[in-house]
Structures are given as C-alpha cells and as structure tokens.
Amino acid sequence: MNLHVLFLPIVLFSAFLYAAPEPAMPSISASLHGPQRESIFQFSAEAEAESPGMSETPIVHHQNLNKRILIALIVCSTLLGGIFLFLSYVWINRHKYLKRSSRKSQENMEAANGVSINTVNVKFNYSRMADKKSSVAIFDFQLLEAATDSFSKNNIVGESGSRLVYRACFDEHFQAAVKKGDSDADREFENEVNWLSKIRHQNIVKLLGYCIHGESRFLVYEMMGNGSLETQLHGPNHGSSLNWHLRLRIAVDVARALEYLHEHCNPPVVHRDIKSSNVLLDSNFNAKLSDFGLAITSGMQDKNIKMSGTLGYVPPEYISHGKLTDKSDVYAFGVVLLELLTGRKSIEKMLSDQYQSLVTWAMPQLTDRSKLPSILDPEIRDTMDLKHLYQVAAVAVLCVQPEPSYRPLITDVLHSLIPLVPVELGGSLRLTESVFAENSN
Template sequence: MNLHLVFFLILVLTVSLSSSNLHASNANAQAETPGIQEARVVHHQNLNKIILVALIVCCVLLGGIFLFLSRVWFGRHKILRSSSSKSEGTMEAAKGKTLNPVSAKLNYSRMTDKKSSVAIFDFQLLEAATNSFCKSNIMGESGSRIVYRAHLEEHFKAAVKIANSDADREFENEVSWLSKMRHQNIIKLLGYCIHGESRFLVYELMENGSLETQLHGPNHGSSLTWFLRLRIAIDVARALEYLHEHSNPPLVHRDLKSSNVLLDSKFNAKLSDFGLAIASGMQHKNMKMSGTLGYVAPEYISHGKLTDKSDVYAFGVVLLELLTGRKPMENMSSNAYQSLISWAMPQLTDRSKLPSILDPVIRNTMDLKHLYQVAAVAVLCVQPEPSYRPLITDVLHSLIPLVPVELGGSLRVTEPVHSEDLH
C-alpha cells in the first residue's frame, strides 16, 4: 500500500476521533458549569491530549512500515547483487579466465523429479571452451551430430554434443533419463544448453572416443586386446542389465551400437545416447520406426515389436564386431550390402572355421575354449526368434568368468549408484 495513502487514512481517523471527543467535551463542560470560558479551557486541554496520542500512534505505525519496507528493499538488493555476481562470473569464464567450474559456471536447475538435477551451461561458456566450436576440437561425428572436446578449465574437460535441430523430443528424452541415472557403465550427463534453436548436451569426457572409432577408424582395433574387448562387452552388458532389471521404470535403450559405446582413458566402456530410450512394456502403436541398419532386431523391422530382447540382439551385433573387427553392414557393391550376421553365422558354429574370421589383431591370443564360449553367446543373442535369446543377466554371467580378476573381471561388479544417494 502507498505510504502517503496510509498517512492520509491515519490523519482522517485522528480528525474523526478529535471531532467526536470535541463534541463529548463540550457537552460535559456545559453540564458541569455555566461558564463559557471554563468550557473552552477544558476543550483545548482535551484536544491537546488527543493530538498527542494521535501523533504517537502515527509515529509508531510509520516506524513499523518503514522498518518493513527497509527489510524488503535490502532483501531484494541482496538477491540482485548475488545474481549480478553470478552473471559476471559466467562472462569472465567465457573470456577464458579460470574459475571454479561448479560455482561460477553452472546454474543448477531441478528437473520434474525432485531427486535429480542437471546443470545449465551458458552458450558463451561452451563457445569459449570449444574455441568457437573449432574443427580441431571435434572428437567424433554420428550423422548430423558432432561431439566437441571442451576445455572448461585446466583440469576440467568435457564433451559437448550438438543435438539434432529437429529432434527436440529426443533431446528432452535424453536429459530426462540421464538426469536420473547414476551407474558406472552409463555416461554421466553434466548438463545442457539451449541457445535459440540450437541444443547442446554436455557429458563427462571419454578420452578414447567410441568403440566404433577404435574398431573401424585409423587404428583398426590395434589398441584393443582380447581381454580389453571382453571387458568392454561386460561393461555394456552391465549397463543393459541396469536398464532392464534395476531402472525404475525398466528401459529399452533402442539404439545400442558401437558408436554409442564410449571408452575412457583406461578403455572402460559406458553406454551413451538415450534419446530413443523408452520404458519397457509400454504400448508403442504410434512409435516412429528408428534405429541403425545392422543392429535392429528383425521382429522390430517386421512387426514393430520392441522389448528388452531387442537390446540383446543389438548387443550380439556389437559382440560380433569385437570378435571380427568388421562393420555390421559391409558395402559389397554400389547397391549391395552384406550384414555381419549373415556373413559370420555359418562360421561361428563351425569350430574349425571360427578362428579364421577373428580380427587379425586378436587372432591366436586367447584360449580357444573362451573363444568358443563367447561365440556361442553371440550366436544366441542374434537369434531371429526373440524367445530364443538369453536375458542380458545370463549373458553377463557367462562372460564375467572369462576375464581374470586382475584385469577387471568379477571384482568390477559393483552396486549401481542411484540418483537419490547423491542428494
């Protein structure tokens, strides 16, 4: 309420009280004494007392209102000053100055689930951290999506992915799912950025890029030993087991492929790209067909049927990539492609031929019994009939004993960390 209006109302009240008291005083004076002069003296004395009381009341009220307004003003000033300092810190970071990456660079935003939170990055910060998205900072490309290395601070680096401009739903889906997940074999989402029509996702940095790049890039798998490949397969199986068995609700990843398996500096694998992930068991009548040729399960292509066994099929294809070093679809001619499964299946079940189809990098480097067991797992995973495929938990239990403990075998089994444990 306006301060002047309050003061005016108080004065009106005072005058009203004074007027009523004045009439009462005159009546009493006339009743007690016939002297006019004496009545006037009584009137002035009462009036002075009333004015004094009214002034005291006004001062108390005005003082209280002043203190209240002062407190409100100082509170707003403090909030504005805090907001201004955060803005200045972000601009300094964008200019390349080193600041605390948590306090100065991130503004935390609660998602719908109160137990989870993700960070919002300023576009100017990402632009500075990637050197204006310079080509020299490109870590990888997948379709129209490009991943950049970002130097947010000397010892704080991340990966920035530019999301598809026409896939807002996938962007929101990935932020929603990953903000709730904490697992050693699932990529950690640090935050995101929305700048105009552009969308950016910021992840933890995986120094060795994707499994696709390692197997089919310039190095042609030369850095991946037999045990490293098995451990990568186990890591991916652990991620899928978490999605299928421990996530709430259970999820189908729906886009498992070697380019979505990322490797850190020690070649530990983490599953990424959850833009197409959906809750398991839901009805998907109007769901848009999606996936990558060579990894998509046959029942999904023919009938649109999607279950956790669809992920198991894609896992089997990745396992075959690790064994053979070949791509899931090979270009035979200008218009002809051959799938890895159709090429490998006849030889996977023939023990005499199996060693000859292995990636030359790992050929003759493993116990043949272990090779036969891994090949048998791969064959089961890519069965055309979903009911013949094993659960991912059974796959995991089949592969873990094949990796020595000192190389990250059974000791790598840990309980997943849920988001509520971090808050």
C-alpha cells in the first residue's frame, strides 16, 4: 500500500483544524458601558504599569474546539473505513483469482504427469492443445461419442490387448484413434498418460488426450493410416504392402524409438511390451511405438510388479526370475525382426494343445545360410542382396539370445541396420533410381 494513502486521513484532519474559521466573539469592551468600562480600562492600565512584561491571556472556548475535533474524528473514521473496505474487496478478489489459477495449474500438471487424473471432462479445444506441446487435452465424452458414431463397429480399426481402437472423425480436417478400456486397467491407463505426456519422439506415437466417463477410460492418439504392423503382416494383405526396404525401415524406426527410451530418457525406460501390434504405421509406413501401459523405469525388479507381457515376445529371464532390463526390450525387438523376415507370427499353433515360438522354429535355420532364404516371407523372397539378408539375420540371432549379456545394446542394433536402409527411406544406403524403383514394386 502506498504511504500517501495512510497519511491522507492525518493530513485532512490537520487541514480541518487549522483552516476552520474562528467564530465571531463579541468584544468584552463593547459589551460594557459607562463607569464599568472606564474602571476596567483604568484597572488594565494599572496592571500594565505594574507588570509591563505580561501579555494578554487568550480565551479558549473548549466547547467549540471539542466539536471540531469530534467532526474531524468522524471524517477520518469514515475515510479509514472506506479505505479498509476497498482494500478488503481488492484482497478477496485477488485471493479468488489466485485460487482459480492455482487449481487450473494443478489440473494441468496432473494431466501432464499422470499422477492423479481428475474425472472432470471439458470440451476439446484443438488449437489450444496444439499450442501446448508438453500437455494433453481432456476430451468430453459426448465429443468422442459423436466422433466415433457411438463407437460403431464400423469404426473399429484394431485391437490393443483386450481394448478396441476406434477411428474418430472430429471434422473433415482432423481424425484420431480412440482406445477404449475400463477401470480394471486404471494403473495401465494412468501409466500410459504419464509416459506419453512427457515423451516426444518422431517414432513414438503422440497422445492427444484422454477421457474418463463412468467406468470407461479412453485414450486419444494421432491417427496412423496403415494400422499396426501385425495387421499388415498377418492380416488380409499378408505383408504384400511391405517390400524388403520398407521392412528394414520399420525395424530402424522401432530401434530409434527404443534407443530414445533406453539412452536419452532420464531415468531410462523399459517399454516391456514390444510386439508387432504395438508398432503402428502412418500413411507412409513410418513406424511409431505405442502402448506404454506396462512401461517402467529401467532396472526395476520390484516383487510387486505384476508379471505382464505377451507370450512369444517375453525373454526367458523375465519368465524365470522376473528380471527386467533394457535387454528385455532388445529380445522382443528381435522377435519383431523375425516377423518382418519370415512373415510368421510370434507363436504358431502346431497341434490342438501345442504351440511353437517363432524363435524356437527360426533359430536353427537363421544360422544356416543355405536354409535362410527358404524361411523368408514369400512376399520378399529373392528381392534383396543376400549379404544384407545375412547381416539382418545375424542381428536377429543376437537379439534373441537366451542370455541377456549376449544381446547387443539397441544402439548397436540401430547402427547395424541403418546402412541397409536406402537414403530415401531415412537410412544411409545409396541406390540408383532404377534399383530403388524395382524394389519398391
């Protein structure tokens, strides 16, 4: 508060006292007549003669002075009361504003960190969300319902675990993928919001926002036009859209995402659920890693961690001892690389009650150069340089080694594969236009 505001009542009070006119008082001498007046003059003259240094004593009218003081006090009290009320009003309004701002900041922070997700849904504002790259939006359920045509079966574009993924058309310029789950997977839901709200990488799918509606949980991602790698390899097309170089580029994209998680995140992150269904492909077949519901900090071996993962991609040490490291992701990456090479699923059903893993089936043939070409996916057989094929097979063999210490770091895997991918697809291999066009057909 400025000092002149505090001193204002005092100044007014002083001015009032000194500026007030003296009331007109009748002269004593004028009220006396005749002999009385003369005797008084005579007495005064004698008094002056006897005491020449004595001055006249002023007459103080206490009743009028008290009235002026009372009026001044009333005025000052009124001013002080008005100032107090004004300052109280300003303080109350400022307190309300700060409280609202603090609540909004807290909600944004919780959405960004995924620590405690509120159930309050607000209308989606795409332009506002796009300006805040580090945060995610909270979608209104009615908006998701309208965009998916009440979650119509016709809008189902895939399945992630037990959760369905829907295409959501918000307008003619904006589409997204909506993954629907329930409250039974609350921990995975919050974990995914937590990680994906902080992670930004070209090969990791972007989380646009989330919605909580009753027992349902919804995650909204950027739309990936070509679905999952699993759908491309094992769906109706049986890998016909993926030539040799595109498959290698997909492997490089996934390796880049894992290198970011293992080497550049602080603390390092283990995805824990690498598989072909969690590798999403955009309209140009660029690959992005998705589904971080099981992701944890690298090196965690807490007994309370639920054993999770997908059969066929889980490394032996995780099954036997529950040990999780970045080498667990490397093993799963090796299985995905085998899928790209062979076109086969990670687990194949042999008899009514028997299954065989891709690793078990492929390992004896991967190390035999004479047999290697015969196990390739027919869609890519005889379309690559055999030296490149042997190199990719060697990388796959190292990644799926039973002993974690024998597996390479994902950075070494990435540097081994980049030279095999054409420059036009983000690698370092230089091809003539004719050769590149031939391999693209």
